Amino acid sequence: MLGQKTVPYGHNPAAGKFAAVRGVKLYYETYGAGAPLLLLHGNGGSSQDFAQTIPYFAKKYRVIALDSRAHGQSADAGDSLSFELLADDCAALLTHLRLDSAYVLGWSDGGITALLLAQRHPGKVKRLAATGANLWPDSTALMPELWQQMKRGYQEGRTQHFTDAKRRNDWKVFLLDWRHPHVPLPTLAGIKAPAFIIAGDRDVIRPEHTVAIYQNLPRAWLWIVPNSGHATLHEHADEFNRKVEEFFRAKFPAKASH
Known part of the structure; x- marks a missing residue:
């Protein structure tokens, strides 16, 4: 609409705050009212995604x-990251906000974090939607092109000494995906929250890996998005938003694929 201001998501002073939890200041922005919904971005991203x-x-x-630690405006002086660390941050943030639980939507690394949040802090997650998530870092979970690209990135970076703080942080963020996660499929049986597992039909996650995640969850929906890569929530935003909301509101006995 002509004259309408664009909201600077991820850099919006009117909506942004910092929460001091677990030794870091996590940056987050809040919009709207109603049941809480926590949004978790991917590797190298931020809430503006x-x-x-x-x-x-x-x-x-x-x-x-949320800006995950070491991403966006959430600075982190630590020397390494793990998805367990990020999941525990999310639980601490919800406690800080005096929220007993929330709906959770995670993309890529955020999807992994959402699954681990539900696994490690089951009472904190009402329902979760995860798009483009993987459970371990190798060519059985990731498409060959991405895995080769990551291997090249590791070979190029592992002998470098990063003196610049930003480059040092970027390397730490890269190593998160190179070294993690490590979630055995059978452990997904312990996730009691209903889960919506999503991926593009041309995602960087192998389709059989996405299906295996769905199959090992006790209460789950599956959606392989046609004509989509890894950025399902961008490439098919309207349909993506509608389907995730449908999942959040649906009655749940059965498994379903869409």
Whole structure:
């Protein structure tokens, strides 16, 4: 609409705050009112990646868009990252906000974090949607092109001495995906929250890996998005938002694929 201001998601002083939890200051932005919905971005990203997601859900939910530690405005002086660490951060943030639980939507690394949050802190997750998530870092989970690219990145970076703080942080963020996660499929049986497992039909995650995640969850939906790569929530934003909301509101006995 002509004259309408673009909201600077990820850099919005009107919506942004810092929460001092677990030795870091986590940056997050809040929009809307209603049941809490936690948004978790991917590797190297930030809360601004949800610019096409927040306006839709803010009409009915209290949307909390987080910058994971070492991402966006959430600085982290530590020397390494793990998804367990990120999941525990999410649980601490919800406690800080005096929220007993939330709906969770995670993309890529955020999807992995969402699964681990539900596994490690089951009471904190009402339902979770995860798009483009993997459970371990190798060519059985990731498409060959991505795995080869990551191997080249590791070979180039492992002998370097990073003196610049940003480059040192970028390397730490890269190593998160190179070294992690390590979630055995059978352990997914312990996730009691309903889960919506999503991936593009041309995702960087192998389709059989996505299906295996779905098959090993006790209460799950599956959606392989046609004509989509890894950025399902961007490439098919309207349909993506509608289907995730449908999942959040659905009655749940059965498994379903879409």
